[in-house]
Amino acid sequence: xxxxxxxxxxxxxxxxxxxSELTRGVTINIYYFWPKCKSLLMDxxxxxxxxxxxxxxxxxxxxxxxxxxxxEAAWVTWRETTLEQYRARNGSGLDWQRGTxxxxxxxxxxxxxxxxxxxxxxPPDYRLFLQRLYAVDKPMRGARFEGYAALPPHENSxxxxxxxxxxxxxxxxxxxxxxxxxGRLDWLYQGFEFDLEHNxxxxxxxxxxxPTLTARKARMGKxxxxxxxxxPVHAHRYLLGDPCQAGNPVxxxxxxxxxxxxxxxxxxxxxxxxxxxxxxxxxxxxxxxPDAEAYARVCAIPFWGEIIEEG
Numbered sequence: 636x637x638x639x640x641x642x643x644x645x646x647x648x649x650x651x652x653x654x655s656e657l658t659r660g661v662t663i664n665i666y667y668f669w670p671k672c673k674s675l676l677m678d679x680x681x682x683x684x685x686x687x688x689x690x691x692x693x694x695x696x697x698x699x700x701x702x703x704x705x706x707e708a709a710w711v712t713w714r715e716t717t718l719e720q721y722r723a724r725n726g727s728g729l730d731w732q733r734g735t736x737x738x739x740x741x742x743x744x745x746x747x748x749x750x751x752x753x754x755x756x757x758p759p760d761y762r763l764f765l766q767r768l769y770a771v772d773k774p775m776r777g778a779r780f781e782g783y784a785a786l787p788p789h790e791n792s793x794x795x796x797x798x799x800x801x802x803x804x805x806x807x808x809x810x811x812x813x814x815x816x817x818g819r820l821d822w823l824y825q826g827f828e829f830d831l832e833h834n835x836x837x838x839x840x841x842x843x844x845x846p847t848l849t850a851r852k853a854r855m856g857k858x859x860x861x862x863x864x865x866x867p868v869h870a871h872r873y874l875l876g877d878p879c880q881a882g883n884p885v886x887x888x889x890x891x892x893x894x895x896x897x898x899x900x901x902x903x904x905x906x907x908x909x910x911x912x913x914x915x916x917x918x919x920x921x922x923x924x925p926d927a928e929a930y931a932r933v934c935a936i937p938f939w940g941e942i943i944e945e946g
Contacts, residue, residue, distance in 0.1 A: 693901075698901060702912070703737050706912065710731060710735040718796050727777065735772065740767045753816070803819065827890065863878075863936060884898055885903035886939060897923045898923055898924065898929055
């Protein structure tokens with residue numbers, strides 16, 4: 636997503652306005668990325684086939700140490716996209732800042748405070764991610780179209796500079812970080828609400844369709860509130876939080892367009908950050924795809940899996 640700047644799946648239906656009252660100025664257009672190629676010809680770091688690389692095979696402290704070393708090495712010489720470059724290609728997006736580093740881990744007590752504050756429970760693998768990496772020390776920088784409302788943007792809309800956190804900084808009290816987390820949590824309802832209003836969303840699994848929009852929103856809100864918890868990881872990627880166990884899938888959720896973006900947290904990180912890690916993207920994407928049995932389990936997830944299966 637961010638590093639190769641792949642597009643989210645473009646759909647002909649209307650797209651949700653991203654500068655709503657809850658997200659204006661904070662979580663602005665970080666969900667649609669224009670193609671970009673980044674060279675990672677660094678000291679001793681070339682793009683390699685995953686089969687020839689010594690990638691730790693399990694999601695553990697060794698894997699996260701390797702992940703940190705590779706990503707921070709890439710950030711040392713990262714060439715940031717300038718506002719002028721965004722304007723030259725008339726495209727929006729976000730990019731890393733050179734010299735970005737991981738903040739380091741949270742303690743068990745800090746994680747407990749986060750869970751209490753945000754009313755969440757973190758699965759064991761995401762807890763380990765927070766204990767070893769947590770988030771990065773610099774926000775991402777990029778550009779967005781003024782008054783961005785739908786795809787494609789109006790040709791006369793000016794591009795404006797923007798910053799956004801890359802990962803949830805669960806402990807910080809900075810207004811930008813708080814608004815980012817709230818925006819990621821609110822995004823789930825906002826996206827479905829938008830599709831109810833503009834794209835005639837009503838999956839068969841939701842049973843009888845109420846006659847009025849107000850009643851349909853109420854019904855959808857109850858279904859979403861009862862759905863298994865989703866934990867924002869990065870942009871519009873969410874880790875299934877219920878059941879609270881290791882190995883849950885990571886979903887890409889853009890309005891009611893939901894796809895499996897990683898069979899588990901490890902394969903998701905390899906896929907999402909393949910460019911930074913210097914690994915082959917096609918191999919990383921193949922690794923992140925769930926097998927038939929795992930995909931069937933995803934489709935069996937209440938609410939979310941039903942959307943995936945019917946989509």
